[in-house]
Amino acid sequence: MACSHHHGRGEFAAAALLTAGLALSACSGTRTSDIFPSLGGLPSWFTSSGDRTAQASAESTASIDEDCPAVNIRTGASTLAIAAKTQGATANDLRYQLSFNQMARQCTLLGTTVRMRVGVQGRIVVGPAGAPAQADVPLRYAVVREGVEPKTIVTKFRRFPITIPSGANNVMFTDIEEDLSFPMPSLVELQAYVAYVGFDDLGDRTERPVPAKKKSSPRPK
Secondary structure, three states, rough: OOOOOOEEEOOOOOOOHHHHHOOOOOOOOOHHHOOOOOOOHOOOOHOOOOOOEEEHHHHOEEHHHOOHHHEEOOOOOEEEEEEOOOOOOOHEEEEEEEEEEEEEEEEEEEEOOOEEEEEEEEEEEEOOOOOOOEEEEEEEEEEEEEEOOOEEEEEEEEEEEOOOOOOEEEEEEEEEEEEEEEOOOOHHHHHHHEEEEEEOOOOOOOOOOOOOOOOOOOOOO
């Protein structure tokens, strides 16, 4: 899969120049076949989150690890560059950039429901403009049935803060979505399912608050 870049908070084409200078590996470890194709290869950061995982395994009626959907990075969402300004930004305006290092997934079958866990490990690299004491990591998880007409089966969004210590050049982050559940399809159809992850800085910024209901005025007697 080709590398692609997603730039939030304004166009930031110059970030690509800085990316090369910082030697980021935005696409390293993103091929499912090279990561964790079976439960035996799951990384410690993914399995150590495991109280709920152990409980789910104990309750599961069948293991579908071999049929667990592959996990890939969504096109255009492999990195996220945050600049100090939104217009006319240059490489020197980069505050920090997010990228992925590793991914992992796990599936169990609970009755007729597939419970899928997807985890990511990534890095925050500080730019020339200096990062704030805390950076936001906006992640979108989705299970999609690919085909002529792709269909989103389930999607989850989360935004969480990561502390950047003073003087640090980069910081690792880890996140695990514990419950991408969906009804078990036929095994043939399940082969078309793919789990995607990606940075989505607009994920919760476009949601409009529900307007408050106006109190009705009492009718004059």
